[in-house]
Amino acid sequence: xxxxxxxxxxxxxxxxxxxxxxxxxxxxxxxxxxxxxxxxxxxxxxxxxxxxxxxxxxxxxxxxxxxxxxxxxxxxxxxxxxxxxxxxxxxxxxxxxxxxxxxxxxxxxxxxxxxxxxxxxxxxxxxxxxxxxxxxxxxxxxxxxxxxxxxxxxxxxxxxxxxxxxxxxxxxxxxxxxxxxxxxxxxxxxxxxxxxxxxxxxxxxxxxxxxxxxxxxxxxxxxxxxxxxxxxxxxxxxxxxxxxxxx
Numbered sequence: 408x409x410x411x412x413x414x415x416x417x418x419x420x421x422x423x424x425x426x427x428x429x430x431x432x433x434x435x436x437x438x439x440x441x442x443x444x445x446x447x448x449x450x451x452x453x454x455x456x457x458x459x460x461x462x463x464x465x466x467x468x469x470x471x472x473x474x475x476x477x478x479x480x481x482x483x484x485x486x487x488x489x490x491x492x493x494x495x496x497x498x499x500x501x502x503x504x505x506x507x508x509x510x511x512x513x514x515x516x517x518x519x520x521x522x523x524x525x526x527x528x529x530x531x532x533x534x535x536x537x538x539x540x541x542x543x544x545x546x547x548x549x550x551x552x553x554x555x556x557x558x559x560x561x562x563x564x565x566x567x568x569x570x571x572x573x574x575x576x577x578x579x580x581x582x583x584x585x586x587x588x589x590x591x592x593x594x595x596x597x598x599x600x601x602x603x604x605x606x607x608x609x610x611x612x613x614x615x616x617x618x619x620x621x622x623x624x625x626x627x628x629x630x631x632x633x634x635x636x637x638x639x640x641x642x643x644x645x646x647x648x649x650x651x652x653x654x
Contacts, residue, residue, distance in 0.1 A: 552576035583626030
């Protein structure tokens with residue numbers, strides 16, 4: 408196994424090519440800047456995590472890069488747990504479940520998050536005299552993008568492309584851990600959201616699903632991910648009985 412090292416290490420195993428070292432330092436610096444930005448938003452932390460991940464992949468033996476990546480992963484997991492707890496307190500179990508699922512993507516072995524995920528999936532007991540009736544159903548959660556055509560002439564990273572496409576239509580992009588960043592070129596004109604997103608997904612070898620009306624979740628285009636995420640949907644129920652409207 409190759410030893411871990413820092414930027415000052417002299418062992419041959421600690422150095423990649425000059426180009427990789429330069430790109431890794433730049434990515435690391437961007438990650439630090441994003442983490443220190445104020446106010447610190449989830450989008451900033453997501454982008455910082457990606458930058459640390461890129462630096463670590465370019466120079467995998469660098470201790471500083473790997474440590475920053477691990478800490479960034481823990482911060483993101485903690486933030487999504489807190490968002491999930493807030494959703495649970497407000498009775499938004501579906502939203503809480505997605506937050507805990509995202510936290511588990513960052514920290515799969517975290518038993519606390521696993522338990523919170525279980526809590527979010529557990530149905531709330533509501534005493535009723537008659538079974539619930541489905542009054543509305545959707546096979547998939549539906550995004551509500553800005554309904555205007557856009558032009559794209561993009562050169563850069565695949566994460567940046569999907570983020571740019573989403574933001575152009577008023578949406579927020581979230582990435583699964585399986586998503587692999589790669590250099591891409593993307594040119595399209597007068598495209599509505601569906602056309603642009605489909606083309607961008609082909610270029611980035613990914614697919615996306617809606618987490619709610621304004622958030623897109625993108626992951627690697629694999630059979631396993633399709634099995635896990637293809638069938639996200641939502642139903643509304645009428646609960647007969649004498650409960651209040653909230654119940």
